[in-house]
Amino acid sequence: MERSEVKITVLNDNRPGRKLLAEHGLSYLVEADGKRILLDTGASDVFLKNAAALGIDLEHLDAVVLSHGHWDHGDGLKHLKGLPLIAHPDCFKKRYHKNRNRHYVGLALNKAQVQQRFSVQLSRKPVWISEKIVFLGEIPKTNNFEAQNTAFEDENGADDFIPDDSGLAIQTARGLVVLSGCAHAGICNTLAHAQNLTGENKIWAVMGGFHLKKSDALTTNTVYYIKQLHIGHVIPTHCTELPALARFFDAFGSTQVATGDCVEL
Numbered sequence: 001m002e003r004s005e006v007k008i009t010v011l012n013d014n015r016p017g018r019k020l021l022a023e024h025g026l027s028y029l030v031e032a033d034g035k036r037i038l039l040d041t042g043a044s045d046v047f048l049k050n051a052a053a054l055g056i057d058l059e060h061l062d063a064v065v066l067s068h069g070h071w072d073h074g075d076g077l078k079h080l081k082g083l084p085l086i087a088h089p090d091c092f093k094k095r096y097h098k099n100r101n102r103h104y105v106g107l108a109l110n111k112a113q114v115q116q117r118f119s120v121q122l123s124r125k126p127v128w129i130s131e132k133i134v135f136l137g138e139i140p141k142t143n144n145f146e147a148q149n150t151a152f153e154d155e156n157g158a159d160d161f162i163p164d165d166s167g168l169a170i171q172t173a174r175g176l177v178v179l180s181g182c183a184h185a186g187i188c189n190t191l192a193h194a195q196n197l198t199g200e201n202k203i204w205a206v207m208g209g210f211h212l213k214k215s216d217a218l219t220t221n222t223v224y225y226i227k228q229l230h231i232g233h234v235i236p237t238h239c240t241e242l243p244a245l246a247r248f249f250d251a252f253g254s255t256q257v258a259t260g261d262c263v264e265l
């Protein structure tokens, strides 16, 4: 058995682990290639409380990476400061849910407030955090079945396809580990982009929100696509809802993650 190269601790996700808190949102501590990176912060200080309960220090991080500018991934930024932060510039767009009384779904902090708290690197292009870890930057929507429509709009009422949606890829001896926030760009598009960007075709693991809600054609196409890649670990979390998750359970044996889970890859 080869030694694991990537350790992901679930500081927040939608499902609570024993004696830990949870909320709709995502926050993972990613440890790989000698770096400690926080991917997203969830919506509140739940990630900090869980980290404290788990005895995890979040003061000495190499970077905070924001997967996209939605409240459930970035509003926890209010509870951190003094760290390097990497994000796509469109994270600060004012954005709304089209239905649900057009409620605000963007970040609570504006760009100036975030820049006051963090040393911010905004990039549409990929950013290499170490030799093996890359922030994916903007993800091209290349296939014909994902990101075909959106539930979100900007302040002018134009469709918001969340261009800032991104993730992380980590190169390991067994292939790529790809992490998504919500995968609004499509999890298959995310995987394809990670492959193109790194020149590595083999994917060892994919973990994060897949933004799939139903057992429908989109989920069917996604499962089919991922099957072709022969991925070692398929771990859909957060915004992958039960009817879709059940399809991943059937296809890959994927089970639900909970806060406090530690995934070693």
Ligand SMILES: [Zn+2]
Pocket (backbone or CB within 6 Å): 068, 070, 182, 184
């Ligand atoms: Zn989102």
Ligand SMILES: [Zn+2]
Pocket (backbone or CB within 6 Å): 025, 026, 070, 072, 073, 181, 182, 209, 238, 239
């Ligand atoms: Zn989300």
